[in-house]
Amino acid sequence: QITLKESGPTLVKPTQTLTLTCTFSGFSLSSSGVGVGWIRQPPGKALEWLALIYWDDDNRYSPSLKSRLTITKDTSKNQVVLTMTNMDPVDTATYYCAHADYRDYRFDYWGQGTLVTVSS
């Protein structure tokens, strides 16, 4: 059974750096074809893809946010970490991590999400 869970601060101040951790089970990020992605959703708005890391350390970033994002993995801990710098109130959103499959570019298992509010 594949599960993912996001963790991190619920409140960050503007200009601060956000660090979110996705802890997963039921798969290994060292297995060929496996990836973990981050997707966010501002309140009442649509989903937005942010970043993804594959088993072979291939990292992908949203072009509009690339300068602010870093995604890393710790295979031994079954964790993926996303950092986003220079947070702004418009970054207030629920952040999801999801298991991805390289073969057909799908996100097939999702975490429950974590709400991050950016406010002073």
Next chain:
Amino acid sequence: QTVVTQEPSFSVSPGGAVTLTCGLSSGSVSSSYYPSWYQQTPGQGPRTLIYNTNTRSSGVPDRFSGSILGNKAALTITGAQADDESHYYCVLYMGSGLNWVFGGGTKLTVL
């Protein structure tokens, strides 16, 4: 700028059928974009329905089907039920530059 388009809202009668679409602001959607579809109810995370155009995710009833209709990806729901009332999002894989782009979502009402 690449925009993935979806109908903002749609309604269907219980037991009826509805087709939601996923297009591009410029160009046509084909299976090479690996379209996938997600269902989201308020307060919940997304649930994967369809991937790779027409493959149902595990546990998804066959009332849900995916296809390419004309120049768009499509999600068809038949025998609509009350608990199908949700937001539905499509996402297209745009290649190694843009990567994944989500549509704005369709709010489906069953009434």
